[in-house]
Amino acid sequence: MFVRMAWLNLVKHRRRTALIIFAIMISVLVMEVMAGMFEGMRVNFFRNLTRESGHVQIHAQGYSDRLHPWTLDYAIGGYPELIAELRTIDGVVDIEPIIHFGALLEHDGRDLTVGGAGVRPDTAFFRDAREGMYAGSFLAKDAMRDDDRFGGIVISAAIAALLRVKTGDAVNVVVEDSTGSPYYRQYPVAGIFETNSPDFDENTFLMLHDTAAELVYLEEETIEVRIRLSSSGIAGEFRRAAEERLRSPAIPDASGLEIRTWREVHAGITSMIEMMDFFILVMNALVIVVVASVITNAILMNVFERMRVLGTMRAIGLRKRAAGGMILAEGAILGLVGSMFGLAAGIPIVRYFSVNGLDWGGISEAFGMGSSYFYFGYAIHNSLMSALGGVLVALCGSLYAARVGMRFSIMEALRHV
């Protein structure tokens, strides 16, 4: 009955009802879009992690404090045994060795300093590069010709343009090997890729892990063991299990290794995301304060306007609590309807930008999105939270209005102008 009466009251005061619903709609819309934006930041960050940098990285002790990003001084020996052992831990999806090294690519008098990555031909990481191939092919052992014993290199379109090379052209790769001696070899360009990340494209080329090991003179050694887990949440648990396994004498070189989870590898971006979470909370709180004052005011007026009606109803037997319940029911209806409208407007916006993205240029990459495009992220729990926020604001406003309205005695209510 309360709901029906509340509904009739709302229909009776259409203009005010529309105003309150509009205010709630705007607040839910703002909360939904902001939540979508930050969800996108979080989701893209984790997707980027999963795709490219994994959930856990293992290096030789001291690697994280190295001065030179491409130093070969911190190598992991006996990595095949290490990988075989760690692969048996629950939750491991992909695990593979990667050699990072600095190189000078040179072709026909033009050169470029870049970072090289020695990876397996079937690497589960660097997927953006693999999927972004538009000329030639990705690293594949069976595609190698006999005279290209060391395989070719895969470069980005940006690097190809700077060096003015195309697939099949020979590029000199000059390095300082693990003994500190300069060394170079010539490799054909096996493929050219383009990803959404200009930063990655301009700074990275890929070759086979074994080829890289031979080039930089790492025998049975690698620089990094990268691991992708079934979920980012189990990274800490995996580390504890890995540390336990690495104490086993079966892996003699494992004592001096550092195991870092994605939280430590990306400490700067992780703390920034946490700060953003706080920021969104503050912004939502401010919007809610303004909306709450508008809604409370409007509902309060609704109550005062109907004071004589309420007084009459109470005079013929309606209890205070029931009258308050009716006002609360009105608030709940307003909150629900406003929230639905807010979601109806907000979800398509979030959905649109989660598919098409916004080109934020370098700022998006600098924030660890792995692409110059910033994509929103839709999550149903965000919509529920936004809707809940809208309903709660309306309920709180109604509760206050009900308390104020019910303070009046029947006589006062009947005399109220």
Next chain:
Amino acid sequence: MFNELFLIAIRNVWRNRRRSVLNVVALSVGMTIMIVSIGWVRGYFTTLYTGMMNFDTGQVQVLHSEYLEEERRVPLDLLVNDYQSLRGRLLDVRGVVHVSGRIRYEAEVGNGREYMPMVGRAIDPLRERKITTLQNHLVAGRFLKPASPGVLLGFEAAERLALEPGDTVFVRVRDRYGAPNTTAHPVVGVFRIGYPLFDRNLVLTDLRETAEFLRTDSGVTHVVVGIESDRNPVRVARTIDGALDDTLKAYPWQRFARTMVAAVEADRGAFYLLMGILFLLILLGILNSMSMAVQERNREIGTMRAIGLKRRALVLLLLAESTVLAVVAAAVASVLGGMLAGYVQIVGFDIAGMMPADLPIPFGDRFHGDYRTVDFIISTVIGIATAIAGSLLPARRAIKIRIAETMRAEGV
């Protein structure tokens, strides 16, 4: 008459205290956010934009016309040749006050045991200090002197390499023709500007000395231009560009700070949007509140009109009520906003510490807002304007009320 109307307005606001408080809360929250945000956004311009020009870009730069296309290669084959002669010509351009040459190069800088990759910047010490302000950020040693050997290192780089003024630093480069070259220099100074990219990655060397080991002769990669403070860098760059031959091109500083400019513009856009939404909500709240007030005081309005209150005066009365609300809110917002603004201006925030280290935005050790009295005035004016705008419709409705009908009405 205005005084009387104003007194009645105050009485009416006081009479509906609950409603007034709610309106004041909404208005003061909006105005407080506006006060804090205006100074915060201005801080971007005074701290970040000025910082970028002072630390890095100058106001305008002249480069080889193909340099930016191949910038990633850090090319030493795309030079601005005969820099001294160009310098003379640029100084003749209206608005240009300082011109200095630079060479940007890739270097590995080390202490003899370990090396780290850094960005080398060869500068003309006397002329550079008129355009950029790195000399004001020395934490040890001295600035470079012309024809005096030495390098300046960023604080973080010096710390990681365990180097201090007087120590010898080794600089490994490849010259213009690709030949490797290692030279030893004394560290003459250490700078710290609170911009991680520079404090960790930048090494400054003397232009003449660097030209020798890079074999760039009289060429430079960048010609940095300082202009009169009231000049627009975009226009000056256009003027300079018109005077250059096809092999050279002039760019305003924004071209070299695109990530930062994009971030600031995005943040500014978000601020305008949020303000727009908040003030729209506030306007709706006041519209609702004043509509209710007009409806409630129907008979009162009728009586006042019957004893001679003119329509114009009635409108003024209702607008005065909104203004009173906005003024009270402005007072609250000034106190709240003033405290927050004071904190942001005086104490500031360590934003750089919360951001990824390679973010190309010079937040400095602490980011400070830039607050001025006008921010409070702007917020107050916008608050009053919103309140008045919210009252216009109810006021219009009030003057249409027929006196006889209101006198007949019983209450609501």
